[in-house]
Amino acid sequence: MAAPAAGPVPPVPVLRIVAECGRSRARAGELRLPHGSVPCPVFMPVGTRGTAKGLTAAQLAALGCRICLGNTFHLGTRPVSGTGGLRGALGLTLSRPCPELPNPGGDRSCRGFPAGFRRSPRRYRGVTGGSRSVPGLGGPQIWGGAMTQRDVPGFAIGGLSGGEAKAQFWRTVKLSTEQLPRDKPRYLMGVGYATDLVVCVALGCDMFDCVFPTRTARFGSALVPWGSLQLKNQQFAKDFRPIDADCGCPTCQRYSRAYLHALLRSNTAALHLLTLHNIAYQMKLMGSIRDSIVQQRFPEFVREFMDTMYGGRGGPPAWAREALESVGITLA
Numbered sequence: 572m573a574a575p576a577a578g579p580v581p582p583v584p585v586l587r588i589v590a591e592c593g594r595s596r597a598r599a600g601e602l603r604l605p606h607g608s609v610p611c612p613v614f615m616p617v618g619t620r621g622t623a624k625g626l627t628a629a630q631l632a633a634l635g636c637r638i639c640l641g642n643t644f645h646l647g648t649r650p651v652s653g654t655g656g657l658r659g660a661l662g663l664t665l666s667r668p669c670p671e672l673p674n675p676g677g678d679r680s681c682r683g684f685p686a687g688f689r690r691s692p693r694r695y696r697g698v699t700g701g702s703r704s705v706p707g708l709g710g711p712q713i714w715g716g717a718m719t720q721r722d723v724p725g726f727a728i729g730g731l732s733g734g735e736a737k738a739q740f741w742r743t744v745k746l747s748t749e750q751l752p753r754d755k756p757r758y759l760m761g762v763g764y765a766t767d768l769v770v771c772v773a774l775g776c777d778m779f780d781c782v783f784p785t786r787t788a789r790f791g792s793a794l795v796p797w798g799s800l801q802l803k804n805q806q807f808a809k810d811f812r813p814i815d816a817d818c819g820c821p822t823c824q825r826y827s828r829a830y831l832h833a834l835l836r837s838n839t840a841a842l843h844l845l846t847l848h849n850i851a852y853q854m855k856l857m858g859s860i861r862d863s864i865v866q867q868r869f870p871e872f873v874r875e876f877m878d879t880m881y882g883g884r885g886g887p888p889a890w891a892r893e894a895l896e897s898v899g900i901t902l903a
């Protein structure tokens with residue numbers, strides 16, 4: 572008897588879920604991409620030309636960075652000459668095989684990872700499908716429907732983090748993740764503040780990108796678990812402690828706040844050293860988030876994070892408290 576004809580081989584899912592929080596929507600997983608696997612939730616430094624501003628690809632790799640975000644709009648307007656477009660540019664710039672996710676660059680849709688939901692000036696909407704009104708958002712609508720039925724590797728939530736009220740921000744993220752399929756990665760574009768990352772992981776997002784950690788480094792700001800240090804300020808002139816004694820990055824291992832304060836006045840190497848630390852901070856934060864989900868202690872992690880970040884500043888902001896309570900995590 573002849574063997575039955577082989578049918579089409581089903582595609583391997585991009586996302587393998589490793590663990591889910593028993594209370595919130597947080598999940599830990601693994602993104603299986605053509606150039607390697609990436610643990611998630613993950614923060615992707617913006618590295619349109621193959622690495623983040625101020626760092627080499629090798630330095631990013633040494634910090635544990637497994638994926639960069641490439642802005643397709645910027646690559647289109649400022650291509651690397653002689654490389655043959657997006658794929659060639661990234662292939663030339665990277666010194667190692669490294670997953671790189673091209674993003675829409677604002678409100679443009681992206682072939683591989685289409686924007687699931689994006690914002691128009693007057694309302695939030697998806698590409699197609701039915702609509703739902705969002706209580707408390709003053710009239711905007713989320714459009715999902717057929718969009719979520721598309722056979723795509725994952726979905727991006729775009730158009731947020733553009734100056735809207737935080738109450739709108741988190742409710743829109745939550746409504747988006749509610750409509751997106753469980754088994755596909757959810758990429759929240761342009762989000763990189765530590766508090767936003769923690770809250771949006773709780774709301775069910777897997778991937779993030781933002782220029783914030785590298786940009787703020789170039790202004791002399793170092794990210795720490797209790798906020799940030801403005802190292803240009805005079806108060807650090809004689810502060811011989813590292814930026815963060817618990818940080819294992821090369822900057823914290825070798826240099827003091829006082830040294831960096833002095834260097835910031837005269838030498839751009841200081842900006843490089845701060846960028847190194849800030850990316851290390853983001854990587855460590857996401858690693859801690861992921862570990863806590865795997866170990867089924869994410870709600871405890873969130874409470875500890877908020878206590879460290881806001882304990883000396885009157886407690887977490889109301890929007891973060893409300894967002895977390897909406898998925899079952901109550902802060903003290």
Ligand SMILES: [Zn+2]
Binds near residue numbers: 815820821
């Ligand atoms: Zn450091």
